[in-house]
Amino acid sequence: MDEHNAPDVSDVAAAEQGTRPRRRRPEPTPVQRALSLLVRREHSRKELTRKLTARGVQAEEARAAVERLAGEGWQDDARFAESLVRSRVAAGYGPRYIQVELETHGLDAAQVDKALASFEGDWRELARDLVARRFGPERLEDLSAQRKAADLLLRRGFDGEAVRAVLRGLPED
Incomplete structure (x- = not known):
């Protein structure tokens, strides 16, 4: 054979x-x-x-x-974008990180803006929660811990305003 x-x-x-x-x-x-x-x-x-x-x-x-x-x-790209925003927010990522990821998926600026606007929470509050989970609920006193927290937030896509608000422990608006 x-x-x-x-x-x-x-x-x-x-x-x-x-x-x-x-x-x-x-x-x-x-x-x-x-x-x-x-x-x-x-x-x-x-x-x-x-x-x-x-x-x-x-x-x-x-x-x-x-x-x-x-x-x-x-x-549906809009449904995809909203799903990705929910997923990344739940994982502790900020708006800049999510924006870049959405752009890499081929979404235009209008779709990205609409998806980010679908997040109904507060980015500062999300940043505070992330730092509290990572570093504990007490305020960051020493400079080393503050730098680590700031680096974490910047890597995760939070802007400087959110980082300053968390480090200063500003009350919510």
């Missing part, structure tokens, strides 16, 4: 056990692949297109699949 006509190992094993060989699943369409990604979590158009092309889908087919799903309501 040549290699092209050789039985599949799973077919041989199935024949020995007296069961039918497994049927091969047909290759999923680009739309099916995109849907399987979207059911796990929201994706931006840019991210979804990139993932499809990385999985071997032609660029034009990937764009068409994403367009179709967006048209049918399965993919």
